[in-house]
Amino acid sequence: MSEAISNLSRKEQVIRKAAELFKEKGYAAASMRDLAHLLGIEAASLYSHIKSKEEILRSLCFDMAAEFQKSLAEVESKKDISASEKLRNGIIGHIQVMAKDLTASAVFMNEHRHLSQPYLRDFLLMRINYINRFKSIIEQGVQTKEFKDSIDKKLAVMTLFSSLNWMPMWYDPDSAIDPSQLGFQLADMLVNGLKKND
Numbered sequence: 013m014s015e016a017i018s019n020l021s022r023k024e025q026v027i028r029k030a031a032e033l034f035k036e037k038g039y040a041a042a043s044m045r046d047l048a049h050l051l052g053i054e055a056a057s058l059y060s061h062i063k064s065k066e067e068i069l070r071s072l073c074f075d076m077a078a079e080f081q082k083s084l085a086e087v088e089s090k091k092d093i094s095a096s097e098k099l100r101n102g103i104i105g106h107i108q109v110m111a112k113d114l115t116a117s118a119v120f121m122n123e124h125r126h127l128s129q130p131y132l133r134d135f136l137l138m139r140i141n142y143i144n145r146f147k148s149i150i151e152q153g154v155q156t157k158e159f160k161d162s163i164d165k166k167l168a169v170m171t172l173f174s175s176l177n178w179m180p181m182w183y184d185p186d187s188a189i190d191p192s193q194l195g196f197q198l199a200d201m202l203v204n205g206l207k208k209n210d
Contacts, residue, residue, distance in 0.1 A: 023061045026051065030068040031115045039069055039123040069123060070131055076120040077138045079109045084145055095153030100203050102146060103176065104195035110179050111191030118180035143169060150206065159206040172202050 029050050033042045044065055048055040062068055083105035087098055110117040124135055147169040153159035175198065183194065 026058065026061050027068055027071055028115075030065075031072055031113070031119050034069070034072075034123050035115050035118045039065075039119070039126045066126075066128060066131075069119070069126060072116050072119050073124045073127060073135055074131075074138075076109070076113075076116055077135065077142070079112075080106065080142055081138070083109050084142065088145065094158060095149055095156055096158050096203050096207060098149045099146070099153065099206075100199040102149060103172070103199040103202060104192070106176050107179065107195035107198060108191055110176075111183070111185070111194075114180045114183065114185065121177050121180060143173060146172065153206065157208065160208050163206060168206060175202060 026047070030042075030047050033047055033050060036042075037046070042065070044058055045055045047065075048058050051058075084102055087101045087105060090098070090101075093101075125132070127135055147165055150159060150163075150165050150168050154161050154163065154165070179194075183191075189197075
């Protein structure tokens, strides 16, 4: 067990290992017995730390959602910057949140559909709110003439998230490019595609 993981509380260790398991096998195929085996403990011992497999998924999904919301709120609080700078900073923030824990990010993106109601509804509402806030930044850029007025805002925001949310699948943390550089490069590509030609 790495030093970083051993410094976590036992519950956090369980959640971290579960994220690895959910990413590898998928939430539906992963069992509490598999998780106990990964942690080297009896399955019954798991329940002193966690109530259920879904509690782990809820924790992973809602904690990540809160991180994304916090990052975007910081961007939105800067009233004196242009829409293109807001969008750029929002993209960089999104990448940085994902890069902090690529395993949890992959679970967040791919396994949230296994949440039961009302948690799935609440999660989807949070996600829609987050996406709509990016869409509002794009709309602001169109109004201020920074972005092309011919763009389809829904298409623009969905293209943006399609690009960003694949990151856990292809980004190699051992590669030469660090997450902040990656954020700047993606922001350049995505924001410049919206800007009016001078």
